[in-house]
Amino acid sequence: EAAVTQSPRNKVTVTGGNVTLSCRQTNSHNYMYWYRQDTGHGLRLIHYSYGAGNLQIGDVPDGYKATRTTQEDFFLLLELASPSQTSLYFCASSDWDWGSNTLYFGAGTRLSVL
Amino acid sequence: TQTVSQSDAHVTVFEGDSVELRCNYSYGGSIYLSWYIQHHGRGLQFLLKYYSGNPVVQGVNGFEAEFSKSDSSFHLRKASVHWSDSAVYFCAASTNMGYKLTFGTGTSLLVDP
Numbered sequence: 001e002a003a004v005t006q007s008p009r010n011k012v013t014v015t016g017g018n019v020t021l022s023c024r025q026t027n028s029h030n031y032m033y034w035y036r037q038d039t040g041h042g043l044r045l046i047h048y049s050y051g052a053g054n055l056q057i058g059d060v061p062d063g064y065k066a067t068r069t070t071q072e073d074f075f076l077l078l079e080l081a082s083p084s085q086t087s088l089y090f091c092a093s094s095d096w097d098w099g100s101n102t103l104y105f106g107a108g109t110r111l112s113v114l
Numbered sequence: 115t116q117t118v119s120q121s122d123a124h125v126t127v128f129e130g131d132s133v134e135l136r137c138n139y140s141y142g143g144s145i146y147l148s149w150y151i152q153h154h155g156r157g158l159q160f161l162l163k164y165y166s167g168n169p170v171v172q173g174v175n176g177f178e179a180e181f182s183k184s185d186s187s188f189h190l191r192k193a194s195v196h197w198s199d200s201a202v203y204f205c206a207a208s209t210n211m212g213y214k215l216t217f218g219t220g221t222s223l224l225v226d227p
Contacts, residue, residue, distance in 0.1 A: 043217040105157035
């Protein structure tokens with residue numbers, strides 16, 4: 001089964017703080033994604049990547065940077081955190097193919113920006 | 115604009131009842147559809163998918179879903195629910211390129227034992 005590990009599981013920071021969320025997948029998947037989950041909005045795509053060094057903009061990218069350093073590792077960076085970024089963040093990976101894209105999710109990181 | 119709509123935010127049924135969770139989409143062209151389940155405090159897990167062929171697809175734990183192009187729907191069904199099916203269910207869609215999934219807002223299913 002696909003394994004996606006996120007760290008930390010919980011994070012509290014202050015407005016203007018600098019936060020890095022980490023994600024590692026061990027299944028040699030090409031695609032990795034960062035989503036945020038908020039009540040009433042479901043999951044919204046922040047950034048995604050199809051390989052080391054690649055970055056694609058998602059639907060809600062403002063205030064976020066991301067970097068894919070290796071095939072396994074995908075990071076989400078909040079350089080000036082704001083309270084509106086308080087959310088539950090999920091990383092996912094997939095091995096995309098035509099007509100098939102099953103995402104494997106990590107357990108999530110709960111971020112609070114005070 | 116591509117959208118996925120889950121009209122029911124909450125559904126409550128008794129154990130042993132049947133249930134249908136609704137999903138409607140607005141997309142042009144070929145579409146890839148899937149359902150995911152999220153138990154409390156956990157990440158999402160894949161349930162089933164449809165891209166082409168038989169419009170009724172089977173998933174894990176007795177779940178099935180039916181694709182309807184005329185209704186733009188992909189409803190999830192289970193004939194007899196168990197208390198452990200209590201979770202949030204998300205419908206997701208994308209074009210045939212598939213790599214960018216758009217999720218609905220989710221339906222919280224509560225099964226009373």
